[in-house]
Amino acid sequence: MATMKFSKEHEWIRVEGDVATIGITQHAAEQLGDLVFVELPDVGKTVAPGDEAAVVESVKAASEVYAPVSGEVVEVNSVLADEPGKVNEAPQGDGWFLKLKLSDPSELDGLMDEAAYEAFVAEQG
Amino acid sequence: MDGNDSEQLRETPLRAVHEALGARMVPFAGYLMPVQYPAGIIAEHNHTRQKAGLFDVSHMGQAWLKGPDHETTAKALETLVPADVVSLEPGRQRYSQLLNDDGGCVDDLMISRSAYPGMEGRLYLVVNAGRKDVDYAYLQERLPDGIAVEPLPQWALLALQGPLAEAVLATLLPRVAELDFMQGAPFEFEGAGIYVTRSGYTGEDGFEISVPEQKAEALWSALTADGDVMPIGLGARDSLRLEAGLSLYGHELDETVSPVEASLLWSIPKHRREQGGFPGAARIQREIAEGPARKIAGIKPEGRAPAREGTVIMADGEEVGVITSGGFGPTVGGPVALGFVPPALVKPGTKLDLMVRGKALPAEVVKLPFVQKSFKK
Structure with a gap:
């Protein structure tokens, strides 16, 4: 089974081979509230850690989703264009954002596992 | 007006109720207010359009403007707002703007002629939370001796909005069904005097209920006991007013914006457009004649x-x-x-x-x- 890693920007990353599926965490989705718009990157775009990878808009405000690792976008979840609410329903399932072909898998070592992420969220209050 | 974290936040008498309901509390206009409850903004918005939503708007400024008789008080206020206040019948309410000398909006507000027996000469004002201190000082400074502003900080304000608002509120106060839009009257709730106006900020039928703070929680509980009522936060209040095309101070309105620019000319009656007699009248009359920028x-x-x-x-x-x-x-x-x-x-x-x-x-x-x-x- 693929392992899930988490970033301090509240993204999750599930790695299978050299492809990482990325989305926002349950905690992030709850904090944002009802999403009404998701802007995804073009397939083929390359991103580095910290680059803007997507934009999410709740009823109240817009927020950026940053790339937690570097790579090339190989697929996006185009369903979100018409059904942004999928992110609220299943942020760590059908509400995934994009898939990256990893250019430096060692970057994953800098991310948190689930227990560490839960502790991080609890610490933030 | 957005809140500022660095200053001490004020709270409404219902803060603990919101927190017990699981509301997300945020600073707004100097108050700690519920932006949404667990249902979420979209569900709260839709519920208000379909049934009835209950809002705590106790952060809004409520005040009496007191003078010796209606005409004196109304004429005094008309020197600062472009509405027709003098012709208000007891209990009737109008929307207007408090203007500066450049014809910009110090605030927008609701003005009611008191329907309380024995309280002739009083106007009941509801102003924006983030502007109340500015408004009260401005009113006191610009109004003549004998006209007093009396803020009512010990009164909470609840808004019940939506197509079922009348049916819900009438279970407690049957005679609210007799109120017209923009009309108010005194009622009694658990032995306390309260004041209900048929008005709101959602584009739906509904009521705003001014209640002494010690009765706010009891009234909130009595209304939410009805299965058709859902508590609604400031997030949905904003999406509801935006769909209804209603201005929000600090966004569509500020000290530089005239009522003509804000597309609020409907709130200035013909005789006041022609006669002026309010701050910035020259600009407003010019904008009416030539069009605003x-x-x-x-x-x-x-x-x-x-x-x-x-x-x-x-x-x-x-x-x-x-x-x-x-x-x-x-x-x-x-x-x-x-x-x-x-x-x-x-x-x-x-x-x-x-x-x-x-x-x-x-x-x-x-x-x-x-x-x-x-x-x-």
Whole structure:
């Protein structure tokens, strides 16, 4: 089974081979509230850690989703264009954002596992 | 007006109730207020349009304006607002703006002539939370001796809004069904005097209920005991008012914006337009005659991406204006916005481009409101 890693920007990353599926965490989705718009990157775009990878808009405000690792976008979840609410329903399932072909898998070592992420969220209050 | 974390936040008498309901509390206009409950903004918005939503709006400023008799008090207030206050019958309410000498809006407000027996000469004012201190000082400074402003900080304010608001409130206070839109009357709740007006800020039928703070929680509980009532936070209050095309101070209105620019000329009656006698009358009369430099329009972005406050509006490749409020309208099912454009572009159907994240987002001017109002006729 693929392992899930988490970033301090509240993204999750599930790695299978050299492809990482990325989305926002349950905690992030709850904090944002009802999403009404998701802007995804073009397939083929390359991103580095910290680059803007997507934009999410709740009823109240817009927020950026940053790339937690570097790579090339190989697929996006185009369903979100018409059904942004999928992110609220299943942020760590059908509400995934994009898939990256990893250019430096060692970057994953800098991310948190689930227990560490839960502790991080609890610490933030 | 947004809140400021650094100063001590004030709270309403219902803070503990909101927290017990699981509300997310945020600073707003100096108060700690519920922005949403666990149901979420979209569910709260839709519930208000379909049934009845209960809002704590105790942060709003409530005050008496007191004078010796109605005509004296009303005439004094008319020197600062462009509404017809003198002709208000007891219990009747009007919307207006408190103007500065440049014809800009110090605030917008609701003005009611008291329906309390023995309280002739009193007007009941409801002003914006973030402006109340400015408003009270301005009123006191500009009104003549013998007219006093008496803030009512010990009174809470609840709003019950939606198509079932009358049926719900009538279970406690049967005679509210007799109120017309923009009419108020005193009632009694658990032995305490309360004041109910048929008004609101959602585009729906509904009521605002002024209640002594020690009875606020009991009234809140009595109303939410009805299965048709859901508590509604400030997030949905904003999306509801935006769909209804209603101005929000600090967004569509500020000290530089005239009522003509804000598309609020409907609130200035003919005789006051002609006779003036309020601050900034010369500018307002000139704008009526020649047209203002900018005007608030309803703007519907194509697609799903919202255009937020501050978004630049382009037409034919030129920058022509700015979005003042923008978000998602759950009833509309898409993004909605208000913004300033030149008067030549306020015609419904006019094509605009909104600059969102460096890209031109096509949009169209539409007639306001976005959602038809359902006030009691």
